[in-house]
Amino acid sequence: MKRTALFPGSFDPFTKGHEDIVVRGLRLFDEVVIGIGNNATKKRYFPLDVMKEMIEKTFSDQKNVKVVTYDDLTAHTARELGATFLLRGLRNTTDFEYENGISQVNRYLYEEIETVFLITSPMLAPISSSIIRDLHRYGQRVDDFLPYSLTELNKLNHEG
Template identity: 60%
Template sequence: MKIALFPGSFDPFTNGHADIVQRGLQLFDRIIISIGHNSKKKRYLPIEKMIGHVRDTYATNDRIEVITYDELTAELAIRYKANYLLRGLRNTTDFEYENSIAQVNRHLNPNLETVFLITSPQYAHINSSIIREVHRYGGDVNEFLPYTI
């Protein structure tokens, strides 16, 4: 069975993220959306609320699980018997950052392969940081999300 972790802070989980999950289902038997605690970031939306939104989004799909974690992603993969990390790339800046992380994860867990999917063009402009900023100042962000906040 091909199990992939899709790790991230997902603050918030956007239509771009949902696109990567849907396309990832063509490659993997099971995807575990892993909402992590990033020590470099202070969350905007409470993690419990985000878990609820994402779980509700995929409630009818038994191939998708939503969890939270506070450990190294490479170790989480071992615990869940996942040999793949699923990541989305919007641009070359994302690639530079994600490539470094992939190399470290592979060093920590030699059985872990990172699979990059290029974000679909209609979602390439969606960025969680921008969505947070628009929401913070009262803008409507629901068209960028697979749920309503």
């Protein structure tokens, strides 16, 4: 049986920390599906379609990584995709408290789902999408935190 994990998030933007979780997740699962969720309560900084394209380029050499967008509950999307695992990264205890509650609700909604937590690699733990957005918003260079070129991302962002 194929072991498929859904790695859900808003990925606004997708960071080297996220990339690290996917790469390490590939050692545990046959396939990792990166699911970019559309959160109605959040206004995106980078457009969804642009981020999807950048993530696909990041993993273009990995045939067992797929990128999808979704506008539904994560548990429902996982079931639709045939994923029986959710992959999540934890940077600290605050992340654990938040993710623990979500994982229990997902299990309530989809009994076959198991959430697998990977602890973020130490050198990537300080990186968060919100910090990167703030730095970028105020003109700071953030390419060191991303697995793709922000110059290319900005170009795509302005074309869309």
